[in-house]
Each structure stands twice: as structure tokens, then as C-alpha cells.
Amino acid sequence: MASRGKGATTKLKSNMEEQLDRLMAQLSDLEEAREDMDDDEYAETKEETLDQLKEFEQSLAKMMKGDMTLVDTLGAMQLAIQAAVSDAFKTPEVIRLFAKKQPGQLRERLAELRRDAKV
Numbered sequence: 001m002a003s004r005g006k007g008a009t010t011k012l013k014s015n016m017e018e019q020l021d022r023l024m025a026q027l028s029d030l031e032e033a034r035e036d037m038d039d040d041e042y043a044e045t046k047e048e049t050l051d052q053l054k055e056f057e058q059s060l061a062k063m064m065k066g067d068m069t070l071v072d073t074l075g076a077m078q079l080a081i082q083a084a085v086s087d088a089f090k091t092p093e094v095i096r097l098f099a100k101k102q103p104g105q106l107r108e109r110l111a112e113l114r115r116d117a118k119v
Contacts, residue, residue, distance in 0.1 A: 016060065023053050 026049050034042055 019056060023049065023056060027053075 013037060027046075030046055037045070057074070
């Protein structure tokens with residue numbers, strides 16, 4: 001789980017940097033294009049960009065405070081999936097197949113479960 005957490009953290013950092021760069025470029029482009037825009041369009045676009053920047057700042061503040069836990073969320077999802085799969089294998093049918101050592105039928109049942117999970 002540690003390696004997955006490190007990868008997720010690296011990806012999150014990269015995404016955050018890209019988002020900040022995009023917002024800064026958007027503000028810069030807006031200033032450069034100001035002469036080509038009417039006042040209302042300029043004001044509206046600038047306000048939207050500044051709102052996005054404020055939302056970004058709030059997200060960053062939450063992460064810094066520890067309110068957002070990406071790895072914990074992913075771990076919880078993984079545990080839920082494992083529990084669902086575990087419950088699926090507790091059915092009397094599957095237990096009987098294990099007891100009778102019928103690998104072909106077990107594989108077939110597993111394929112059915114995987115197919116049903118995708119639906």
C-alpha cells in the first residue's frame with residue numbers, strides 16, 4: 001500500500017502543479033487579450049478565473065491540514081471490494097466446489113462473478 005500511496009501522492013502533486021500553472025496562464029492570457037474583449041466579458045472571465053483560483057487555494061489548504069486523505073479513501077475502496085469478493089466466495093455453491101476440488105467450475109463461477117461485477 002505504501003508504494004501505491006507514494007504513486008498517488010506524486011500524481012496528486014503533479015496534477016496540483018498543472019492546475020496552478022493552467023490558472024496562472026489563464027490569468028496572464030486574459031490580461032494579454034484584454035484589449036480584444038469588451039469590459040463585461042473581461043470582468044466575467046477574470047471573476048471566473050479568480051473563483052477557480054480561490055477553490056484551488058481552499059483545496060490546497062484542506063490537503064495541508066490533512067482533511068483530504070487520498071490514500072485512506074483508496075484503501076477504504078479496496079477494502080470494500082475485497083469484502084464484496086470475500087462474501088461472494090462464502091456462498092454454499094462456491095464452498096461445495098472447493099470441497100469437491102472442481103477447479104474448472106470454480107473458474108467458471110469466478111468468470112461469472114467478474115462479469116457481473118462489471119455490469
